[in-house]
Amino acid sequence: MTHPLSIFVLMVVALLVPPTWATSRGGFHDIAPKGIRVDLFHVDYGGNFTKLELLQRAIKRGKHRLERLKAGDVLAADDGSDELQAPVHAGNGEFLINLSIGTPTVPFSAIVDTGSDLIWTQCKPCTSCYNQPTPIFDPSKSSSYSNLPCSSSLCKALPTSTCSPDCEYLYAYGDYSTTQGVLASETFTFGSKITVPHIGFGCGDDNEGKGFSQGAGLVGLGWGPLSLISQLGAGKFSYCLTSLDDSKTSPLFFGSTASFGKGLKVGSTPLIKNPSQPTFYYLSLEGITVGGTLLSIPKSTFALKDDGSGGLIIDSGTSITYLEEVGYKLVRKAFVSQVQLEEADASSTGLDLCFSLPSDASTVEVPKLVFHFNGADLDLPAENYMILDSSTGLLCLTIMDSTGMSIFGNFQQQNLQFVYDLQKETLSFAPVQCDQL
Known part of the structure; x- marks a missing residue:
């Protein structure tokens, strides 16, 4: 057979139907009754690459990811102390999402990754931050920002954390990139109309490595309690990835919109x-x-x-x-x-x-x-x-x-x-x- x-390959040009936006009900972020749709775009979007070149770049990015996932490594803090030792997570996703954080909102793009849980972005004042394409988030200018206490359930869900006195984290990824900072709560906005308050995220002021330079952080979609899907309480999510060399975006759905059409x-x-x-x-x-x-x-x-x-x-x-x-x-x-x-x-x-x-x-x-x-x-x-x-x-x-x-x-x-x-x-x-x- x-x-x-x-x-x-014949390239067919089609109109992209605008997404249908819904508004979160707040509470424990149970968005299932209305759902959310956002769009993903590939990290090499807009680059002048052939399909094979796109795949080669992706394989190169994923090499360390694969090895570290299999090895189940543990990464120690840079100062050699035993205070923070972090299990290595996947990281280095291949798709980005546009969203905003804070009040007033600050737009940024982040890698979307089903292989990790933590949501994080770079925060001022940065002791060590990589160059990102959008302004670094300044929590002191947001009226909806607050640090999460060590007693919070999300702090307890971190694989690695310390208290001094806020909940501090270290999260490590497969290419040896790390993010370190304070676990906090903030309002996130998806698109222009979907506002979800009290999302727990890592406010990273010490972020090292080359794994995340395409965006300004990461949105984890894993099965753990820290991930966006768990915090939204959506119950289910769905995505549909366009071809690697397609210029069109890929839809990502949360809640009731995460369903199939008829006749499939x-x-x-x-x-x-x-x-x-x-x-x-x-x-x-x-x-x-x-x-x-x-x-x-x-x-x-x-x-x-x-x-x-x-x-x-x-x-x-x-x-x-x-x-x-x-x-x-x-x-x-x-x-x-x-x-x-x-x-x-x-x-x-x-x-x-x-x-x-x-x-x-x-x-x-x-x-x-x-x-x-x-x-x-x-x-x-x-x-x-x-x-x-x-x-x-x-x-x-x-x-x-x-x-x-x-x-x-x-x-x-x-x-x-x-x-x-x-x-x-x-x-x-x-x-x-x-x-x-």
């Missing part, structure tokens, strides 16, 4: 919690089919182990899919045997498996790729796992190997709507043209 994959073929699989990694959204991957062949991957390959290792997470901030080595080798072998093209040197691409395209080719047949999750099969379109580069004449598989953890990346998620229902603990998905939502 094969998919036709066109060498030349929706699959649903359980979300699995890992007490050792409570932020991540784990899925049960039970098998993989390439072409018409169900691969003989041992069932234990992608299983979450009792000690918290292994398993497969779905992650918006990791560019491509990384499969446990045993499973990946069988996937690779199947593609080599089924793609009727000569294998090429892939070292220049940052990927592992590439094929040489005939100079006169306009289309090429590639094997179908199906991920068999518990309760649902995800039949990926060819453009979600193969990438064509006409300048080099290469056709490459956008999946690589890993050890210790598998990740279902955002390249594989293009033009699929995903709904995370945290109450039912399910992930549902359906093929959708994301720029038309």
